[in-house]
Amino acid sequence: MGKRDHxxxxxxxxxxxxxxxxxxxxxxxxxTIVGIFDRVWAESFPTVxxxxxxxxxxxxxxxAYDLKIDILxxxxxxxxxxxxxxxxxxxxxxxxxxxxxxxxxxxxxxxxTYEFQLSANGVWIGRTKLIAARKKKGISK
Amino acid sequence: xxxxxxxxxxxxxxxxxxxxxxxxxxAKVKAIVGNEPVAAQFKEISYSLPGRVLLGQTFSPRIRxxxxxxxxxxxxxxxxxxxxxxxxxxxxxxTLSEALEDLSRSIVELFLALIDEAALGPDLQKIRxxxxxxxELRG
Numbered sequence: 001m002g003k004r005d006h007x008x009x010x011x012x013x014x015x016x017x018x019x020x021x022x023x024x025x026x027x028x029x030x031x032t033i034v035g036i037f038d039r040v041w042a043e044s045f046p047t048v049x050x051x052x053x054x055x056x057x058x059x060x061x062x063x064a065y066d067l068k069i070d071i072l073x074x075x076x077x078x079x080x081x082x083x084x085x086x087x088x089x090x091x092x093x094x095x096x097x098x099x100x101x102x103x104x105x106x107x108x109x110x111x112x113t114y115e116f117q118l119s120a121n122g123v124w125i126g127r128t129k130l131i132a133a134r135k136k137k138g139i140s141k
Numbered sequence: 142x143x144x145x146x147x148x149x150x151x152x153x154x155x156x157x158x159x160x161x162x163x164x165x166x167x168a169k170v171k172a173i174v175g176n177e178p179v180a181a182q183f184k185e186i187s188y189s190l191p192g193r194v195l196l197g198q199t200f201s202p203r204i205r206x207x208x209x210x211x212x213x214x215x216x217x218x219x220x221x222x223x224x225x226x227x228x229x230x231x232x233x234x235x236t237l238s239e240a241l242e243d244l245s246r247s248i249v250e251l252f253l254a255l256i257d258e259a260a261l262g263p264d265l266q267k268i269r270x271x272x273x274x275x276x277e278l279r280g
Contacts, residue, residue, distance in 0.1 A: 079188035
């Protein structure tokens, strides 16, 4: 057995989504992802985005992980949020785990592209983007 | 025997967009976090481009990373470069993530090109060996 066998495997990100909210069914653990979006329109900036959810599905995860999400404004390279959580994925490398995070809101100081970067035990494993732009005439939702 | 079903055609549509009604959003946030503005929930976090990132994703269904790849990060003007010095592979892009994704594509291409170890000369065998410490074929 090699050295690598003692380390948690590196998870593969099968899905990484931003949405209005994630509802988890108590009995079955099934998740309902409500209102997937990747763009935000606002009348002006800075603004505040209300409650939203982050959902990720990870495969090849076996062991204990420190998961971290960094939220960056790409044009200015400013970090606007950071969060972390611990996850225990069990011993089966073929199992998948769901990461569910319902947040109260987030400040969007500028228009532009925001990136949510996901890392596990300090290893970069994926990202998703959110584009924030000024609301155009005629767009209601 | 049970026959296969024909799936309906998938519906492909643009991703969703959300409109922030500013006063409404602030009211919702205040209701959830109390009277503190949501910005108070976030600490001031200083950020600078990291000098090294451990890469753990290849974006190839054929390849699995078994040990994170150390990517040295540098910036040349507006271009960000991610380099894995041990194999001399690099990727570039306008953001860190683009550079990492470009690097991972280069690594996958190299790994697949060097898959027939017996046909390689000594130098390429060394590179192949370094690659095999970090990535492997699935299945």
